[in-house]
Amino acid sequence: METIRDQIIEIIRVASKPRKPDLSDETKSLFDVGLDSLDYASTIMELEEKYNLQIVEEDMDKLVSLKDMVTFVEARVGKS
């Protein structure tokens, strides 16, 4: 079954094409693996739409890694 983590990895993959960022729980910042501000903005927008969330500027400070995003989304929509 596809987990929230899988879904977020897919969102980042599409947003950051043609780069293929190495995504792991150890990555501290998505910007370190090649995402730029547009890739990041696209990722945030997709997260908002897919999980029906509102992500404000203050949230973004806490959403810099894959792990941050998974934790953030699971806390709001529950684990799957």
Added chain:
Amino acid sequence: MPAPSLVEMPALSGFLARMAARGAAPAVISSASELSYADLLRASDQWIDRLQENGVGAGTVCGYIGQFSPETIALFVALMQLRAIAVPLTQNAEPDLGRFAEIAGIERLIRFDREGPTFSDFGITARNPLIEDFRRIGHPGLVVFTSGSTGSPKGILHDLERVLGKFANERPGWRTVLFLMMDHFGGVNTLLSMLANGGVAICVEQHSPEKVCRAIQQGRAELLPTTPTFLNMILASGAWRHHELSSLRLITYGTEPMPETTLRRIREVLPQAELKQTYGLSELGVLHSQSPDPGSLWLRIGGKGFETRVVEGMLHIRSASSMVGYLNAPNPIDADGWMNTGDLVEQKDGLIRFVGRASEVINVGGQKVFPMEVESVLLEARNVTEATVFGVRHPLLGQAVRALVSVAEPETEAALAERLKDHCRARLAKYKVPLRFDVAELEAHVSERAKKRRVGIETAGRQEA
């Protein structure tokens, strides 16, 4: 002050004389009836009697709700002859009728429905100072509405004697589809141009691709004044495939920038029709335009009574047939008669090309994105039938680019979004690529597009003929 005689209104008297001289030539066609010019003037005379019985005379602000039909056209001609102030409205105005009536000071209202026309007394006596001053001149007037940036309608008062002056020189008359709405300046301009030049007005019941294509076929229409969005709907619906449209000799389009992809496709589908971009504003009138190459979006605009200049990339116009003024907003025309249209243009060898509304430019982290450029790229993608690109506020970027698309064959949204992103990335700078794609059915899309464009318009609704 007594109203001036027709001798003092050469444009109106010339217009009516030319109509009378057409006699038995066809003037108006609808699915229910056909009127010659003589029939139309007779129907107009009957309206004059009826209007006078209901207290409508020179200077009366008279609204009417309906759509272009032999009856509403005869009524409009009658109101001009009476030197009343006409306020044409469509059914869409019903929810806001009170507001429109107050802005224009509508005194009498005529509704057209299945039982025929009915009069109602609005009980409002126009006290708008602009209308009060205009009444003293004694000319026929016209009020149309345009939506401003706040969404509140602005009433625009025109002197029809001044507007008719543009048609003093006779030009070829066309069998013309009255596609642009009766309550838009572009629709009124089309009607006046057509009647002044001995053309035939073809009324349409609904503005669907099927109904309009059927009206073209049945009325053997030569001229279709329309919009790029509707041309795209004709392409996307396939309505052009099962109607005989070979009578079309000229398609004029305006009101919004034309994506190059749509222009190319419509030329492939209707190769016999010349495509001509027009440009006008409710406040200033409709300008003549000429393009050295029918497949190009570069054009020269102007004509008798119009002057143009470009200031900081924006088109400014001075017009001899400009409005008397807004009824409920400050005058946007400066002391020298110039108005900033808010339309961004590029210039080359004395020609201009429209790139979009200044208010629609999307600012992504300080970099400008023109929606039309991105829309044109999206329309080249497989399966995409319509695209609208717009900006949304974004905490990180200031603004972000989003797109609404319609497709011919269903696709999963995720696969479509990835495919379109790839398509755009291969053709556009990265900051221009929409961050997100939404999908809508074509009809809902057209309505959503109109809303998004309306919000962006700062100065005026642009209507062309």
